[in-house]
């Protein structure tokens with residue numbers, strides 16, 4: 108049996124860990140397995156990669172343990188570590204002991220704990236601000252359907268500082284027309300528009316799939332963020348109404364925008 | 365003669381004061397107000413008392429009506445569920461703090477005012493809730509002026525100031541009546557104008573500054589005025605009075621408190 112091809116990916120906020128992994132996946136012909144080590148319930152990155160990268164399998168921590176016991180040949184594994192995970196505290200299972208360690212860091216970064224830890228340092232995106240006390244706030248929204256106009260207003264307010272200084276924000280939201288949208292913001296980088304994930308339209312009640320948000324920032328108004336998100340959500344009746352409209356359009360053979 | 369026209373103060377007392385002193389500096393002879401004295405902002409009572417004390421002729425705005433009649437606007441008047449929830453919060457807050465005599469004053473405001481060839485309304489001559497956006501179809505726009513019989517129609521409600529000249533000259537309309545065939549009717553209309561006064565207390569032009577207009581009747585000239593004021597005071601009062609802090613954030617950026625409706629000519633048939 109060949110040794111396992113495992114890469115641990117760490118790095119600072121917004122430097123582009125997920126983007127780097129995505130690029131690697133595009134250049135390999137092998138089956139790719141991905142796991143975010145600290146995602147818990149809010150799996151924005153894994154959901155995004157699973158929807159956008161064909162041939163990529165997302166594993167939970169339990170599934171990974173099973174995989175390590177009975178590995179499949181010809182697999183490459185990427186493990187993403189959150190910026191707030193203490194690198195020295197990670198205890199790796201035996202089969203992973205001699206994996207490759209990659210740190211994705213902004214240009215010009217020197218003498219960080221990542222440098223001591225990594226085998227390879229990859230130059231990622233420029234970081235425009237460095238927070239003194241970065242705080243991570245997450246919320247799972249699975250089952251909620253948001254009104255698009257409200258979501259756009261919320262995202263504009265959030266990324267323009269209405270709820271504290273934001274360094275990084277990403278989210279996956281189910282909207283009224285059944286689509287699942289991916290939003291991504293890095294302070295200092297040009298504003299990106301939201302993108303539709305490659306997932307089927309959900310037109311039968313509350314979506315049974317992941318949606319949620321992750322924010323890294325300082326002085327975050329968590330209560331206000333949570334309240335505003337709640338105020339963007341549609342009630343049962345509205346969800347049914349919009350879903351019916353889309354179904355009718357599809358039935359009439361019309362292109363649904 | 366100089367006529368100053370302002371609209372949409374929305375309980376922003378600081379902005380009103382700044383506009384009134386600018387009107388004074390411009391030595392305007394008359395002032396008209398197009399309504400929305402209350403709603404969103406922290407000082408609805410003080411704004412109404414000031415307008416009353418100065419005896420400024422005022423027509424009833426959409427918010428003034430809602431405070432009197434109760435909020436029963438359909439959801440279509442809000443562009444999003446978030447804007448609707450924020451609008452309702454603002455309505456409830458205003459409804460609680462407003463003095464009985466202020467409510468009575470708002471109740472008796474007329475829907476339109478006339479001064480010679482000038483007409484003043486809040487939204488449109490048809491309804492306080494109708495938005496006459498600058499890009500509204502020329503025919504619709506002209507109809508709104510013609511129905512008043514005036515030459516210049518002053519309106520507010522959109523919170524974006526503009527002047528629009530309607531020199532359509534020859535207009536053609538197709539009349540379809542039951543039993544007869546369609547026929548084309550042409551008529552020519554002299555130059556008409558729609559002037560939107562913008563908003564004193566809740567601008568949406570990307571800056572917090574108040575806007576209003578001055579019409580010089582002798583020179584037949586319309587001037588849009590943009591007035592700076594201490595908006596931080598209003599922002600602080602919003603927070604101190606328990607209104608949602610996001611209102612202060614949006615006001616400081618000239619984004620309005622909530623948002624306007626998307627469909628510019630939609631009128632709710634309630």
Ligand SMILES: [Zn+2]
Pocket residue numbers: 372373374400425521522523563
């Ligand atoms: Zn208004």
Ligand SMILES: [Zn+2]
Pocket residue numbers: 400425426427486492521522
């Ligand atoms: Zn109005």
